[in-house]
Amino acid sequence: MPTTRRGGSRRGGVVLSEQRPRSRRRRALTRIVLALFALSIVVAGYLGYQGVLRNFGGPRCQATALGNSVDFDPSQTGYAATITGLAVKRGLPPRAATIAIATAIQESKLRNLRYGDRDSLGLFQQRPSQGWGTEQQILDPVHATNAFYDALVKVKGYEQMEITKVAQEVQKSGYPEAYADHEKEGRILASTISGHSPGGLGCRLDDAKGSDPKALATSLKTELGVAATPRGRTLTVKAGSDLQAWNIGAWSVAKANQHGVTAVRVGDHQWTRTRDKDGWTWKKVSGAAAGRTVTITFAPAAQS
Known part of the structure; x- marks a missing residue:
């Protein structure tokens, strides 16, 4: 059993x-x-991916237009904003800013160099000995850019000319064909900063360590011809058109790293300073001002 x-x-x-x-x-x-x-x-x-987005490669600015994107560091983008802003202030066509930015990329990689071939200096590697100004003047990006435009507008038909020919006329370059390599970059930067591609420019930046609203207001007047008076940590600008509003907004983002800007609002869209990928975008916000009002917000002043 x-x-x-x-x-x-x-x-x-x-x-x-x-x-x-x-x-x-x-x-x-x-x-x-x-x-x-x-x-x-x-x-x-x-x-880890988020960490890479926040920390890899340092702060960068990205411009997107015409279905393409280019990126530069904040200093380079700031100089591109100066070049574009002065073209707008002078009433020059977008093509002028494209040519100027492409030239600066080729000549100096969009950096205000204190050296160069022989006595060449600055963004455009202009030479004091060739009548572009004194060394001090050439190292001033505003003077250097205006000097470039002064020469450019004397080239008859430059708007329709190939950039290689324009470069030869203005820069007297030995390698004019090299400028064509940067025409696309110049066009994208000029389009976004001038306001023709709204919301196309953003910057991923580290936290601001201080701010200088008065300095930004001065630059706005110098480079864009726009008057604005700071009130505390805010600067408000009333633009005359949607295009101008986006020009002021994009220009301010390009200058954000230099002046401690933490947010820029154009109508109902806002760029907010951050180190992650959101820094490359403009977000729609509620309770915003009218479409032609630009509001720039700054970080607290640095403690001494």
């Missing part, structure tokens, strides 16, 4: 133990552990 053993039973001479249920429980536990492990990898990957 069959007997029953603790932990199992006998059927046909074979002992059936609790091994099978335990095995199922182990497999279920293993699946749970593997699932949790996979989830931890996904979470770690996401956090």
Whole structure:
């Protein structure tokens, strides 16, 4: 007569133990552990990705227009804003800013260099010995840019000319074909900063360590011909058109790193200073001012 053993039973001479249920429980536990492990990898990957977005490669500005994007560091973008702003102030066509920015990229990589071939200096590598101004003047981006435009407008038909020919006329370059390599970059930067591509310029920036609203107001007047009076940490500008409003807004973002700007609002869209990818975008906000009102907000002044 069959007997029953603790932990199992006998059927046909074979002992059936609790091994099978335990095995199922182990497999279920293993699946749970593997699932949790996979989830931890996904979470770690996401956090790592966010860390890369925030920290990899340093602060950058991105301009998007014509279905393409280019990016430069904040200093380069600030100089592009000066070049574009002065073209707008002078009433020059967008093509003028495109040519000037492409030239500065080729000549100096959009940097205000204190050196160059022979006595060449500044954004456009202009030479004091060739009548572009004194060394001090050429190292002033506003003077250098206006000097470039003074020469450019004397070139008859420059708006329709190939940039290689314009460069030869204005810069007297030995390698005029090189300017064509940067025409697309110049066009995208000029389009976004001038306001023709609304919301096309954004910057990922570190936290501001201080601010200078008065200095930005002075630059607005000098480079865009726009008057604005700071009130505390805010500067409000009433633009004459939607195009001008976006020009002021994009220009202010391009200057944000230099002057401690933390937010720029144009109508119902706002750029907010941040280190992650949101710094490249403008978000729609509620309770905003009229479409032609630009509001610039600054970080607290640096503590001495």
